[in-house]
Amino acid sequence: MLKEALNDKQVVLGSALILFMFCVAILAPIIATHDPCETNLSPEVKLQPPSREHLFGTDDLGRDLYSRMVYGARISLTVGLVAVAIMLLIGVVIGAIAGYFGGVVDTVIMRIVEAILCFPSIFLILMILAFLGPSIINVMVVIGLTSWPGVCRLVRAEFLSLRERDYVVAARALGASHRRIIFRHILPNALAPVFVSATLSVGSAILTESALSFLGLGVQIPTPSWGNILTTGRFYIESAWWMTLIPGLAILITVLSYNLVGEGLRAVLDPRLKR
Amino acid sequence: MVRYIAKRLLLIAPMLIGISLITFIVMHLAPGDPTSMRYGLNPEVSGSARAELKKLYDLDKPVHIQYLLWAKRLARFDFGNSFLDDRPVMQKIVERLPATLLLNVCALAVILLIALPIGVSSAVRHGSLYDKVMTIIVFIGYATPTFWFALILMVVFGFMLGWFPISGLRPWYIEYYSSGRQVADLLWHLVLPVVAASFGGLAGISRYTKSSMLEVLRQDYIRTARAKGLPERKVIYKHALRNGLLPIVTILGFALPGLISGSFIFETIFAWPGMGRLGYEAIMQYDYPVVMGVGVIASMMTLIGILISDILYAFIDPRIRYK
Numbered sequence: 001m002l003k004e005a006l007n008d009k010q011v012v013l014g015s016a017l018i019l020f021m022f023c024v025a026i027l028a029p030i031i032a033t034h035d036p037c038e039t040n041l042s043p044e045v046k047l048q049p050p051s052r053e054h055l056f057g058t059d060d061l062g063r064d065l066y067s068r069m070v071y072g073a074r075i076s077l078t079v080g081l082v083a084v085a086i087m088l089l090i091g092v093v094i095g096a097i098a099g100y101f102g103g104v105v106d107t108v109i110m111r112i113v114e115a116i117l118c119f120p121s122i123f124l125i126l127m128i129l130a131f132l133g134p135s136i137i138n139v140m141v142v143i144g145l146t147s148w149p150g151v152c153r154l155v156r157a158e159f160l161s162l163r164e165r166d167y168v169v170a171a172r173a174l175g176a177s178h179r180r181i182i183f184r185h186i187l188p189n190a191l192a193p194v195f196v197s198a199t200l201s202v203g204s205a206i207l208t209e210s211a212l213s214f215l216g217l218g219v220q221i222p223t224p225s226w227g228n229i230l231t232t233g234r235f236y237i238e239s240a241w242w243m244t245l246i247p248g249l250a251i252l253i254t255v256l257s258y259n260l261v262g263e264g265l266r267a268v269l270d271p272r273l274k275r
Numbered sequence: 276m277v278r279y280i281a282k283r284l285l286l287i288a289p290m291l292i293g294i295s296l297i298t299f300i301v302m303h304l305a306p307g308d309p310t311s312m313r314y315g316l317n318p319e320v321s322g323s324a325r326a327e328l329k330k331l332y333d334l335d336k337p338v339h340i341q342y343l344l345w346a347k348r349l350a351r352f353d354f355g356n357s358f359l360d361d362r363p364v365m366q367k368i369v370e371r372l373p374a375t376l377l378l379n380v381c382a383l384a385v386i387l388l389i390a391l392p393i394g395v396s397s398a399v400r401h402g403s404l405y406d407k408v409m410t411i412i413v414f415i416g417y418a419t420p421t422f423w424f425a426l427i428l429m430v431v432f433g434f435m436l437g438w439f440p441i442s443g444l445r446p447w448y449i450e451y452y453s454s455g456r457q458v459a460d461l462l463w464h465l466v467l468p469v470v471a472a473s474f475g476g477l478a479g480i481s482r483y484t485k486s487s488m489l490e491v492l493r494q495d496y497i498r499t500a501r502a503k504g505l506p507e508r509k510v511i512y513k514h515a516l517r518n519g520l521l522p523i524v525t526i527l528g529f530a531l532p533g534l535i536s537g538s539f540i541f542e543t544i545f546a547w548p549g550m551g552r553l554g555y556e557a558i559m560q561y562d563y564p565v566v567m568g569v570g571v572i573a574s575m576m577t578l579i580g581i582l583i584s585d586i587l588y589a590f591i592d593p594r595i596r597y598k
Contacts, residue, residue, distance in 0.1 A: 115293025118574040118581075120536035123554055124301070127566055130558045131304050207420055211540060214422050215555065230423060237430050244430075248423035256418035263414075 004268045011268070014260030021254055025073040034064035036071040037222045050242055057242040059232060065242065068224040069250060075225040076206050076254065079140050083205040084198055086144025091151030092194065096182050098152070099159025106156070113149040121146055122211060129217045136219050139212060143205050154197055158190035192269050199262035203255040210251050226251050279589050283582060294574045295346050298567055303338075354568035359560060364568035368550055372572075375542070375549035379534045381465055382472035386530065390477050391523065394484025398519070399511055401489060409481070416478035421537060425471035425544050432467060439466045442546035468545045472537050476530050483526065488519035521592050528584035531577045 006012065024031065050057045056065035098109040116124075125142050132138050162168065163186060171185050212218035213227025214234075221228055226247040233243030336344070348354070354364035393413075397406045433441035440463065491497065492515055500510045538551030546552070554569035556562075 111289045112293055115290050115297060115574075117532065118290065118294060118577045119297065119570065120532055120539065120573050120577070122536040122539050123570060123573060124297075126539070126555070126558050127301050127570060128304060130561070130566075131301070203418065207418075210420050211422055214420075215540065215543065216559070230420075230426075234426060237426060238434055241430070244423070244426055248420060248427075251420050251423070252415070252418050255420075256414060259414060259418055 008264045008268055010260045011264035014257040014262075014264060017253060017257035018261065021073055021077060021257070024070055025077050028070045028074055032064075032067035032070045034067040036063065036067040036224050049240075056246050057240065059229070059240075059243055060236060065229070065246065068229055069226070069246060072224040072226045072229060072247070073250070075136065075219055075223065076209060076227070076251070079136070079143070079209040079219075079225075080202040080206040080254075080258075082140040083143035083147070083209070084201045086141060087147045087151060087201060087205075088194070088198055090144065091148035092155050092187070094148070095152035095155025096159055096187060096190075099156035100163055100178070100182050100186065102160070102163075109152075110156070113152055116146070116149050119146075122208070122215075125208065125212065126215065126217055129212065134212075134217045134220055136223070139209055139218050143208050143212075147201065147205065147208075151194060151197055151201070154193055155190060158193065159186055162186045162189055196262050196266045196269065199258055199265065203258035203262070206251060206255055206258075210247075276589065280586055283585050287578065287582065290578055291575075292346075294571060294578070295349050296342070298570050299342050299345055301570075302563070302567060349571060354571070355564040357557075357565050358562045359565075364564045367553060367565060368568055368572055371548060371550040371553045374547060375535075375538055375551060377465070378468055378472060378542070378547060378549060379531075379538065381469045382476070382534055382537075383530065385469055385473040386476040386480055387523075387526075389473075390481035391484055391520070393477075393481040395488050395516065395519065397481070398485045398488035398492060401492075413478045413482055416474065417482075419474070421471065421475040422540050422544060424474055425467075425541055428467050428471055429544070440464050441467060468541050468547055471545070472534065472541050475537055476533060479533075480523075480526055480530060484520075484523060487522045488515065491515050491519040494518075521588070524588045524591065525584050528581040531580035535573050535577060 048058045056069060059065055059068070094109060098106045124146050128142050128146070129138060132142070159182075168181060168185055171181050176185070209218055209225070210227030210230065213225050214231050216231065218227050219225035221232070229247040230244060230251075233240065233247065237244050352365050356363055357367060393409055397409045400406050429441045432438050492511075497510060497515055500514045501507075505514075535551070538549060539555050540551075541547065542549045542551035543555050550569055550573065554566065554573070557565035557569060
């Protein structure tokens with residue numbers, strides 16, 4: 001499967017772009033040309049268009065946009081990964097329990113899942129964040145806490161079909177505990193579709209973070225995140241286009257890369273989608 | 276059919292309980308209680324006033340009783356009064372609903388009008404250059420932050436070209452227009468918000484249409500139709516399309532949460548006087564009762580949308596109702 005995936009142009013292109021973004025984030029202190037939080041309010045410095053000194057121009061407080069973008073990559077990428085890790089942890093465990101045990105447990109869990117899916121996700125997240133207070137940690141946790149129903153359904157469906165297989169019956173006959181059957185026997189066989197959906201979820205978590213920052217309840221200034229650079233850019237959109245265009249493109253490319261990998265892997269896993 | 280509908284309706288009850296429970300839990304996540312939200316910064320409010328307010332919200336009772344009382348009020352759509360202007364929450368929401376419905380219905384119509392033809396034609400010409408170009412466009416659309424797209428629309432068509440208004444729904448001068456011009460003005464104000472709101476759904480739904488259509492084109496009866504020498508046009512538009520578009524009915528169900536979520540963003544960007552902006556502003560001002568009311572009403576709208584799409588699906592596809 002790995003070999004096939006590496007032959008897929010889509011997966012390779014996406015992975016290369018993701019790798020590039022991670023390099024940028026990790027090397028931020030080295031490749032940044034200025035201090036991302038250093039302000040300079042003199043009119044010659046603030047709101048300047050891209051130039052040799054300031055590759056991506058400067059913002060309303062005279063901060064170097066290139067350096068802020070580079071440091072912002074750290075926030076956006078971390079939020080994506082951590083939020084999805086939390087989502088997976090909750091979604092996989094609850095989905096496994098629902099699918100494995102079935103019956104009343106399954107019914108109750110699925111009703112809760114459907115009820116959560118009814119909530120407009122952005123509003124639910126905003127509501128919780130408004131009460132807990134916005135911070136990077138809260139943003140990651142709340143995105144994770146509200147996005148698990150999708151994975152949960154997926155894992156449940158996998159478990160429902162896998163639990164009837166002969167090897168599971170055999171394991172049960174040998175006296176294996178429920179925990180052992182769930183985690184050692186069934187879960188490894190259900191991981192492939194979960195991995196695809198996790199990859200796609202990283203993209204949507206990054207989009208959600210940027211939307212939250214845009215609405216003022218995400219990562220707070222002065223910490224740079226692509227979302228909050230966009231938010232400030234919004235107020236200077238007529239005069240300083242670079243403050244809006246550049247972070248938007250960065251988000252687009254990152255999310256696109258994750259989707260390329262996710263969809264590519266899905267095609268590799270599902271022979272029916274092959275051309 | 277009646278039995279199927281009855282069964283679907285029965286399923287609504289546990290969902291409603293779930294929705295009310297989630298809202299209740301979120302409400303209790305807040306530090307302190309609603310009284311401190313309202314009067315926390317105001318030292319003039321005496322302890323007795325606070326106690327009175329606590330009683331009003333039943334905060335002096337045990338949690339499970341609080342929930343039952345909350346559920347009882349919810350059943351009557353009584354969300355209390357807004358902290359800001361003391362008007363009933365439900366009245367505030369009802370005022371704002373038409374604008375939100377107008378925006379979302381138009382967006383849904385635009386999505387269907389554009390995404391369905393794209394999906395069907397890409398499936399029919401699967402693997403062609405057209406299909407590849409469309410796939411790339413859909414991929415990019417899927418990854419675009421929708422609020423960013425809305426901002427770009429605003430700059431290009433609002434500021435630079437000046438073709439469309441960038442905010443609001445009914446400007447003050449509309450009263451002086453004839454009714455025909457009022458409608459024209461309304462449509463004119465709708466353009467940018469509707470384009471922005473439908474953009475997010477386009478990618479997903481054209482992809483969904485494409486895969487559903489591809490699935491049908493692989494069926495035996497399509498091969499039979501071709502084998503008996505039917506012209507390709509007839510095979511596709513008469514035999515394939517009818518079945519390929521069946522699952523699209525469910526779109527209403529799964530596009531709605533996205534659209535309503537989008538409302539919170541687009542209504543804020545375009546200063547649209549709808550429920551989404553009401554909810555967002557209530558969150559930013561800690562207007563507790565309004566936040567809860569908007570949350571419950573928005574999720575109920577989704578629930579109703581899913582129900583309608585399920586029933587429609589069973590109506591047009593007998594395989595579903597006899598399962």
